[in-house]
Amino acid sequence: MLVSNHLNNETKTAEELFAATNEQLHQDAKEWLMRTTEKCTILSVFIATVAFAAAYTVPRGPNQDTATIVLCFQIT
Numbered sequence: 001m002l003v004s005n006h007l008n009n010e011t012k013t014a015e016e017l018f019a020a021t022n023e024q025l026h027q028d029a030k031e032w033l034m035r036t037t038e039k040c041t042i043l044s045v046f047i048a049t050v051a052f053a054a055a056y057t058v059p060r061g062p063n064q065d066t067a068t069i070v071l072c073f074q075i076t
Helices: 014-021 023-055
Strands: none
Touching: 014 023
16 A cells, blocks of 8 residues: 655645644644643642651641550550
């Protein structure tokens, strides 16, 4: 099967013509992708930080007077 590249009057292929006419769109898309990546990275770090803190936090926290940990079902 023989495939040939068809050229227009300016001797450009369809791919070359598309790239030339949509260069600004391509640049805008690259910038949008970079901004979106940065925002998603910041959000994922925040979520990981909150999840880590929640996993290692003791329920009800420490007693402020004695500095001992107060558990939910502690017998006094």
